[in-house]
Amino acid sequence: MLQRVVFGLFLLLCWPLAGICQGLALENMAVLVDPAGTETLASVTSQEAAGRFRPLANGLNAGYTRKVHWLRFTVRAPSAGEWWLEVQPPFLDDIRLYEPLPGNSSPAVEFRERRGGDHLPFAEREIPYRAFVARLALPDTQPRTFYLRVQTSSASMTFLRLWRPAEFQQAVGLEYVVLGLFYGLLTAVLITNLIQWLWLRDTLYIYFSLYVLALILLFFGVNGFAAQFLFANNPDLASLWRKVFLFLTFSAAAPFFMRMLRVDARKPWLLAIYRLQLVVPLLLLPLLFSGYFTEAARLLMATVLPMGGLCLWLGYGIWHQGRRDGMYVVASLTITLLGAVLVSLSLLGLLPGELWALDIRQITMFGSILAMHIAVATRIRDTESAHRAALIRVEEEARAKNEHRQFIGMLTHEICTPLAVIDGAVQSLEYLQQPRNEEVQLRHRRIRSSVGRINGLVKQFLANDRIDDARLFVHQAPLDAAELAHQAAQSCAEGRLERIILNTPPAILCRGDAALVQLALSNLLDNALKYSPSDSAVEFRVEALTHQDAAGVAWTVADHGSGIAAEQRKAVFDKYVRGADHGNVAGTGLGLYLVRRIAELHGGSVEILEREGWGAVLRFWLPQNGEVACSK
Numbered sequence: 001m002l003q004r005v006v007f008g009l010f011l012l013l014c015w016p017l018a019g020i021c022q023g024l025a026l027e028n029m030a031v032l033v034d035p036a037g038t039e040t041l042a043s044v045t046s047q048e049a050a051g052r053f054r055p056l057a058n059g060l061n062a063g064y065t066r067k068v069h070w071l072r073f074t075v076r077a078p079s080a081g082e083w084w085l086e087v088q089p090p091f092l093d094d095i096r097l098y099e100p101l102p103g104n105s106s107p108a109v110e111f112r113e114r115r116g117g118d119h120l121p122f123a124e125r126e127i128p129y130r131a132f133v134a135r136l137a138l139p140d141t142q143p144r145t146f147y148l149r150v151q152t153s154s155a156s157m158t159f160l161r162l163w164r165p166a167e168f169q170q171a172v173g174l175e176y177v178v179l180g181l182f183y184g185l186l187t188a189v190l191i192t193n194l195i196q197w198l199w200l201r202d203t204l205y206i207y208f209s210l211y212v213l214a215l216i217l218l219f220f221g222v223n224g225f226a227a228q229f230l231f232a233n234n235p236d237l238a239s240l241w242r243k244v245f246l247f248l249t250f251s252a253a254a255p256f257f258m259r260m261l262r263v264d265a266r267k268p269w270l271l272a273i274y275r276l277q278l279v280v281p282l283l284l285l286p287l288l289f290s291g292y293f294t295e296a297a298r299l300l301m302a303t304v305l306p307m308g309g310l311c312l313w314l315g316y317g318i319w320h321q322g323r324r325d326g327m328y329v330v331a332s333l334t335i336t337l338l339g340a341v342l343v344s345l346s347l348l349g350l351l352p353g354e355l356w357a358l359d360i361r362q363i364t365m366f367g368s369i370l371a372m373h374i375a376v377a378t379r380i381r382d383t384e385s386a387h388r389a390a391l392i393r394v395e396e397e398a399r400a401k402n403e404h405r406q407f408i409g410m411l412t413h414e415i416c417t418p419l420a421v422i423d424g425a426v427q428s429l430e431y432l433q434q435p436r437n438e439e440v441q442l443r444h445r446r447i448r449s450s451v452g453r454i455n456g457l458v459k460q461f462l463a464n465d466r467i468d469d470a471r472l473f474v475h476q477a478p479l480d481a482a483e484l485a486h487q488a489a490q491s492c493a494e495g496r497l498e499r500i501i502l503n504t505p506p507a508i509l510c511r512g513d514a515a516l517v518q519l520a521l522s523n524l525l526d527n528a529l530k531y532s533p534s535d536s537a538v539e540f541r542v543e544a545l546t547h548q549d550a551a552g553v554a555w556t557v558a559d560h561g562s563g564i565a566a567e568q569r570k571a572v573f574d575k576y577v578r579g580a581d582h583g584n585v586a587g588t589g590l591g592l593y594l595v596r597r598i599a600e601l602h603g604g605s606v607e608i609l610e611r612e613g614w615g616a617v618l619r620f621w622l623p624q625n626g627e628v629a630c631s632k
Helices: 002-020 048-052 165-200 203-222 225-230 235-260 268-289 293-301 304-320 324-347 356-432 438-467 481-490 514-530 591-601
Strands: 027-034 060-064 068-075 081-088 094-100 111-116 132-138 144-151 155-163 477-480 500-503 509-512 538-547 550-558 605-609 617-623
Touching (some): 060 293, 068 155, 081 165, 111 132, 165 356, 203 225, 225 235, 235 293, 268 293, 268 304, 477 514, 481 500, 481 514, 509 617, 514 538, 514 550, 514 591, 538 617, 591 605, 591 617
Antiparallel strands (some): 027 068, 068 144, 081 132, 094 111, 094 144, 477 509
16 A cells, blocks of 8 residues: 555656646757857857857756856747746856847847856846746747857756746746655655654664755755755855755765665675765865865766666665565665666766756655655564564563473472482381391492482483573672582592592682582582593592683593593583483483583683593683673
């Protein structure tokens, strides 16, 4: 529905503009180029100059140039009386109309000079209209030859029409309605995006708003309204207005298209191009005050087609990815490029000079902005939808984790209670058995060992659940590293303590969460004892150690097992990963994962070391200052 409305508004603007450009065409139009600006009326009306004029189909299109152009044309009115000669566009600097005096049919006799252009104060214009209009009093219907000298620092394009006064006034009324629609709709787009920015705070809205604002102000000057309504007595400011906003429009387009076309640091060469588009027009602004506007404008206009093509290519890539906004971006840029191509070809003289060449910029820009407005709205709407979907997924994940946590808690209670009953019953049987039978005692120990193993597995699952909880808070407190090592060793299963060679210096202090650090050290010791021969020693060393220029404490556990293969050393710290050659040893694959997470939560590290004559050697290191590096 929105697309149909936009298309209807686009046609509503195009149709009246096509009808406005009426009036009577002039005959025998020709142009003489005056590169140095030294020609005079006498020289261009001389017999020798007649062959230097080249015919024009309808109007002049010469692009940005400092050359002066002399137009020669014939006025043949269908009836005598007052006629108005309209000279477009409004941004011509210096216009000099040479009108043959009444009673002279030959242009070589005498002419009256009448001046116009945007260097003339609007208050002094013959007819209060945004462009130059001259009253012609034609006594009869005989053809008369006029000359028009045009000099401007803007695009040298000139279009002439002859009007009856009443018809001109009627056309102007319709023209102002259409231009009012043009500015009104663009202003509505601007206000809508500003409101959306204030509401959602998405910078894409503000970048688009700045771009649209620059375009509105540019066309306000190009169409002559700045001179008419703001600077009626100061034409220099009106001319400066138009030139400044031409440069600012180029600059304002860069950040918008960078964001809209997803140009970022991942595409450094594209990022450099758009940054140049942002900076270069601003650097060229001082040239406006040094008389080099024509050259600077020619440089900027030369970038329109290549930059438009680049934007279209990037927009097509977005569309090709299946993003809905890409279709509207491509439509907007296609309309813009169409207008740019037609205007460029017209300025190069490859298309006949028609008045539509003046309006095609506004018509295509209008359609382009409306299409881009839909693209921006679609982009933001899709982004918001994706954001809401992500929030829903996060909520679902949080709910699933909570349910998982509740299930683990319930399962732990249901498992640990009967295990405690079994362990207590076995202890009672051991106490009651008299006399003691060695074979029965062995079986009792196996039962208690199995119960302890199941309890250990449950504790690891509970620890993993706690460590991965986003609400986990690390309780920092002063810790005695040696005392923690002794406690970890004492927590080992019966019959294992005598295998541990504990090497601890006097008190070494650090900071951390005692329960979490104790869990990490117990897991390291448990792994070393499980994965090494039952009659081999395990070294447990505590020492002060500086790591990456930070003072800290290291707990090192070394065993005489088969070690950890080089290709497995990164993977063993992941969740549920176990060594391929230890399938016969009970375990969950969570031990080293918990050690790594606890180290990360304390801003520390765990690493595998090489030591000759030993198997697996792991070092758990924490900084002495106890800074928490991260939280889940």
